[in-house]
Amino acid sequence: MALQIYNSLTRKKEEFKPINSPSVGMYTCGPTVYDFMHIGNLRTFLLSDILYRTLVASGYKVKLVMNITDIEDKIIKRAKERNITPSELTSKYTKAFKENLQKLNILPADVNPHATEYISQMVEYIKALVEKGLAYEKDGSVYFDISKFPEYGKLSGVETRELKTGTRILSDEYAKEDVQDFALWKAVDKDEVGMMSPWGWGRPGWHIECSVMSQEQLGETLDIHVGGIDLMFPHHENEIAQSEGKTGKKFVNYFVHGEFLLVDGKKMSKSLGNYYTLCDIEEKGFTPASFRYLVLTAHYKDQMNFTWESLKGAQTAYERLKSLVSGVAQSDRTVLSAEKEEKIDEYREKFWAAVNNDLNMPQALSVVWEVAKSNIPSQDKRDLILLFDEVLGLGLGDVRKDTDTDEDKELSGEVKKLVEEREEARKNKDFKRSDELRDKLQEMGYEVEDTPEGTRVRHAKK
Numbered sequence: 497m498a499l500q501i502y503n504s505l506t507r508k509k510e511e512f513k514p515i516n517s518p519s520v521g522m523y524t525c526g527p528t529v530y531d532f533m534h535i536g537n538l539r540t541f542l543l544s545d546i547l548y549r550t551l552v553a554s555g556y557k558v559k560l561v562m563n564i565t566d567i568e569d570k571i572i573k574r575a576k577e578r579n580i581t582p583s584e585l586t587s588k589y590t591k592a593f594k595e596n597l598q599k600l601n602i603l604p605a606d607v608n609p610h611a612t613e614y615i616s617q618m619v620e621y622i623k624a625l626v627e628k629g630l631a632y633e634k635d636g637s638v639y640f641d642i643s644k645f646p647e648y649g650k651l652s653g654v655e656t657r658e659l660k661t662g663t664r665i666l667s668d669e670y671a672k673e674d675v676q677d678f679a680l681w682k683a684v685d686k687d688e689v690g691m692m693s694p695w696g697w698g699r700p701g702w703h704i705e706c707s708v709m710s711q712e713q714l715g716e717t718l719d720i721h722v723g724g725i726d727l728m729f730p731h732h733e734n735e736i737a738q739s740e741g742k743t744g745k746k747f748v749n750y751f752v753h754g755e756f757l758l759v760d761g762k763k764m765s766k767s768l769g770n771y772y773t774l775c776d777i778e779e780k781g782f783t784p785a786s787f788r789y790l791v792l793t794a795h796y797k798d799q800m801n802f803t804w805e806s807l808k809g810a811q812t813a814y815e816r817l818k819s820l821v822s823g824v825a826q827s828d829r830t831v832l833s834a835e836k837e838e839k840i841d842e843y844r845e846k847f848w849a850a851v852n853n854d855l856n857m858p859q860a861l862s863v864v865w866e867v868a869k870s871n872i873p874s875q876d877k878r879d880l881i882l883l884f885d886e887v888l889g890l891g892l893g894d895v896r897k898d899t900d901t902d903e904d905k906e907l908s909g910e911v912k913k914l915v916e917e918r919e920e921a922r923k924n925k926d927f928k929r930s931d932e933l934r935d936k937l938q939e940m941g942y943e944v945e946d947t948p949e950g951t952r953v954r955h956a957k958k
């Protein structure tokens with residue numbers, strides 16, 4: 497059964513069909529690195545990770561791109577307040593963000609483009625929009641003229657009859673009522689952080705960076721674009737207008753949006769004192785894995801209500817599952833009866849039916865518990881649950897220390913390249929080369945296993 501996923505563009509569940517199977521291009525809107533992520537943000541990145549893992553486990557070759565917004569009004573304001581440079585501020589929070597992902601067992605993206613590295617491409621992109629008559633300059637800023645893009649509003653459903661043509665909005669964030677021309681390039685004072693452009697000193701708007709970086713990395717049409725529901729308008733609506741206006745092609749085939757996380761039934765806010773980060777969770781004695789488990793207990797399209805009580809429940813359930821898996825010795829394998837083998841197949845099917853049904857993780861977790869409580873041999877129980885964990889990402893089989901070193905992280909890109917090279921060699925029946933590459937990977941401390949789905953590499957247990 498193929499993956500069915502809810503597409504915000506069509507407002508219905510659809511079978512996922514990539515443009516160029518088995519390749520999949522996936523883009524997730526990344527963080528603006530001016531502060532620690534709150535747990536609502538982290539829920540969105542967990543959705544992206546579950547989807548990514550699901551696709552990989554289904555045999556797709558996914559290229560995941562996640563941008564880092566390191567130039568933006570909030571960044572510049574905060575750096576000024578703290579009397580440091582914007583890059584000092586952004587490098588601190590980029591590091592913190594990546595640590596969060598690692599702690600939550602979120603697989604790293606293949607590419608993390610930084611906005612500051614794509615300014616010249618953004619300028620070119622904006623120039624092209626001006627040349628096509630879709631954007632115009634006014635007082636050193638450049639605006640997208642939404643009246644020139646009749647499909648404006650097709651994603652979020654904002655009423656285009658409220659469209660205020662000729663009025664302009666310079667801020668990156670605005671209310672739903674503000675259906676107005678938005679800034680692609682913002683003029684700023686000479687003494688402010690900025691760069692020179694054909695329109696003078698300024699800096700890019702937030703929306704343009706996602707169009708530019710996603711297309712630079714993945715081409716003009718993306719298979720999947722993921723983000724929080726709060727990004728649907730104006731951010732994603734504007735991304736569509738810019739991108740489709742420029743290329744004349746569909747920008748995204750499947751738009752996937754994760755719902756809000758509430759705390760004690762209320763929207764999180766610093767003023768209410770219910771604004772939490774992963775640090776807060778750890779300080780209260782909970783593990784990041786318990787938070788991941790908790791997130792899996794709610795469907796991504798439902799609002800999730802976070803309470804400390806619910807996190808406690810998740811921690812207990814998670815610990816029980818983990819000890820069940822780690823309590824099984826490697827050696828007590830028994831011969832399966834045909835009846836039990838049938839049972840295992842049945843569980844596997846049920847698990848995948850849940851995952852493929854629009855990532856129904858609460859259902860998938862209930863299958864995990866069915867397996868845990870079943871009478872199949874404990875070794876098979878363990879193997880099956882660990883197989884499911886490739887999608888769940890709970891790290892149930894991890895006995896390794898929780899945090900990888902920076903060196904490990906940097907290796908992963910190189911390792912990936914070697915694995916790809918080795919797969920190519922195997923495809924071409926160049927076994928000498930493929931053996932050489934396997935030796936190299938082993939030397940680097942990785943276990944290499946050839947499976948029907950391709951090469952699987954994991955860090956050798958330390």
Ligand SMILES: [Zn+2]
Pocket residue numbers: 524525526706731
């Ligand atoms: Zn974005």
